[in-house]
Amino acid sequence: MKTFSDLIFREGFRYTEDHEWVGTAAEHLEVGVSDYAQDQMGDIVFVELPDEGAVFAKGEQFGTLESVKAVSELYLPVGGEIIEVNSALGDSPELINSDPYGTWLVRIKPADPGQIEQLLTADAYRQMLQG
Amino acid sequence: MRYLPHTDEEIAAMLAVVGRNSLDELFCSIPDHCRYQGEMPLPEALSEWQLEEHFAELGEVMTVGSRHKVLIGAGSAHHFIPESIRALLSRSEFLTAYTPYQPEIAQGTLQGIYEYQTLTARLLGMDVANASMYDGASALAEALLMALRIGRKKSRVAVAGSIHPHYRQVVRTYLGPAGYELVELPVGPEGRCDLSALGDLGELAAVAVQSPNFFGVVEDLELLGQQIHQSGALFIVSFSEPLAFGLFKNPGECGADIACGEGQSFGMPRSFGGAGLGMFACREQFVRNMPGRLVGETLDRQGRRGFVLTLATREQHIRREKATSNICSNQGICAMTAAMYMASLGGTGLRRLARLNYDKAQYCQERLGQVGGKVLWNSPVFNEFVIEFAERDFGPVRQRLLAAGIVAGLDLGRFYPEHAGRYLFGITETVDKAVIDRVAEEVEK
């Protein structure tokens, strides 16, 4: 496992206490998991994601990540409709390990884009982990 | 006591190390109000020779013994078991090992179970088989629960009334408290599953049928599968005699989504109904919804082929209350037994043995028909069939046969009141023609 100083934090993304990140793209938001989360999980072997078109409230579980001996639940940081799931993850779940911030899990159309402002900044997230 | 190696001196030395004066003191954290009072009321300990004597006595009060010809199947079949399998099973490397959690020193179990999974999948025509469930009954209950998970919002399943009555009882036990609805489909006029009510049952997560069914009747699985799939339900095939798939089409080629059943007839003695083997297989797309252990192939650090338990995130020790099942163990040594049996038979042997079983039951059915027995249905059967002796009272005949060492069939009234006085016969390769003829002669007297 990485030491704290080796962990990467992507500036400009917003984070949740459950270690998801949210990035803003043109018309939608992208959601992934942080470097800390993938490092804690170890080799990710399977990703379960929802159907496109599904609608979730903020904080609702929308999928799971699995390593060999652990299951981690994924919670949607901002409520909205799933407009796209990352189909590459079906065959290559290891992308999350190798490039956690370049690998989004789902793209969502937020019901209330203002919710993103309630999430942690990279700094606040770093501080939270440092406890 | 020969299983306890400690001498008094060793006990004293060990107590000194742990700083206790007596064995009783080791239990100082147990409050008085939790303690056992007095000595447990159990019979005196027996020496090994007394124990053997006691078991000989238990054997003697069995009025039907191993020399009897028991012409009953009904989910527990008598087949020949080669001595080679008994000898291999007595290897304590298999028998006294735990679940293969340390794969480097459990490759014997792991490769053996991987081979079991593969042979089972091939036998049933399915993509993936697990490392086994407890028995045919709980395997069916788990299959229905699996279908309900896949069907998400659906909460109703249907099972054919021609499925083993005990399996249906177990299904009821498993499904009841969680609030799932269970519908039983009637037995049709030819002893086969009647799906005519299917359209009126609303949304079903799954429909389960058994073939050969409890009456020995071979169902037309292809036709049933089409109808069940048209209704939007998953198609589950249950069985209690896997040998049938050496002759008849297997569940997979008939479209089954899940195939599960009892594998006792593959090398296990009847042993009063256990330990048997719950065989369980499904299509690849459903594997993550599957209950039970799975063994998969991988490589070791030097690139050599090896086997490990895998996809464990489905299981209770990781996913806890969200697991696909609460099952933890499998019927490990029974699965090994079945694999040894399938390997010993081979494809050629399995087809031959299946055909022999078919022919014997067919002969018995025809022979009893010649002496006044009425075969109830015209459907094809495997190993078992239902017969009625309308014009004679079969009771006295059965008594005479019993005196001659033959248990002639099972009264169906126990399970189906409408079939009281009709008998379910089970015939395998262990029943010689002479025994069948003897039954017929006794009926004719």
Added chain:
Amino acid sequence: MITESNGMMQDEPLLWEKGRRGRQGMSIPASDVPPGKPPAELCGEGPDFPDLSEVDVVRHYTRLSGWNYGVDRGMYPLGSCTMKYNPKINDRLAATPAIAAAHPLLDESQVQGCLQLMYRLQQALAAITGLPGVCLQPAAGAQGELAGMLLFAAWHRHRGSRRTKILIPDTAHGTNPASAALCGFKPVPVASGAEGILEPAAVDALMDEETAGIMITNPNTLGLFESNIREIADLVHARGGLVYGDGANMNAVMGIVSPARCGIDVMHLNLHKTFSTPHGGGGPGAGPVCVSAELSPFLPVPRVVLSDGRYRLEEDHPLAVGRVHAFHGNFSVLVRAYAYIRSMGAEYLKRASQLAVLNAAYLKESLKDTLPLAFPRPCMHECVFSDAWLHEQNVTTLDFAKRLIDYGYHPPTIYFPLVVPGAIMIEPTETESKEELDRFIATVKQIVQEADDDPELLRQAPVRAKLCRLDETRAARQPCLCG
């Protein structure tokens, strides 16, 4: 082509990589009846199995067996699994011809021997637990738990109370929450106290009118006796709940603790642990349930009863939760457990528990300066250490465990219970002698020294097994479950 051999630990291909079409590995009788006419439209091809000779099969499995480690080979200190010696005589008794050949649907009068055995085993388990109602059907501990939870649900339903939650300590086996969930109960975790056992206050805060009861493993999975169990049971009962005792660790307290006096209403026993039946590489086990008189009417059917000197199977119990097995459970396992109980009697069953605890206490005492203890309390049949010692060398609990293999031991249970970081859980069982334990202790100390001197030895371990470490990530990412 001849490739490099693995010496006496021979390589062996998969079954279907050997054999020749037309070989036969078992005797099949010639047909003595005329051929029937199976309907062509229902017939299939039969499976694609390899054809092997009897020698092929015997060599195959004999070679495979050489890659396995079993209790007969050596100490198997797998915590919470109770890998005690499995007496040989019990296997042979399970093969007693009349018993092994008994069909489960014969008339009661024809199988008095089997029924008598079951009845006597029921009586013995009732005596050991103090709980008078016994059902032998559950085929494993987890199925026993399921039966127990079905009993909870049925009892509450019968009283007209609707309860949806169940309390489960954080140290419980994963089967507990999974079994409860099958019955529609939502598991509510209860944190164990600082001492590693449950505090009545924690239960007091959670036990409400919607909670069906509590599931307690005692001794718990940390190897500690839940000393507050009686207070907790009184509290749960006072609020209309029931107490489930997971008897997985009953082997530590036979004849010493009375589950009935602890306030337990329902308990399952693992016959493959406490009563020495072989684990068979994963099963079969047996998980009978024992219950109080009040809950007896709800037990699964059929039950074996004795009346007028005859043993009978009783089916007619309107309150029964139903049936959990096609027949009478894993009967061949019941036979072995019965034989074990008859060999031991009350005196030696109690002695087995005492020595199981002595062995664990001796190991704990001998290793407590080498490995950090998780909880410094008197242990029962197993002791749990943490991985606090390993961090400096960048060596893990897994590495330590794998190194034990190179010394000829099966590793202990690791990373369980979850409440202890990097847990190493050691259960020696009573059938290990002092010199076996001393050798094991010396080995552990040596490995700890190696972790200091040459940690790579641990990271590369095992190097003396059939294979070195296997790639579990690969197995899970691209599952290959069928050859």
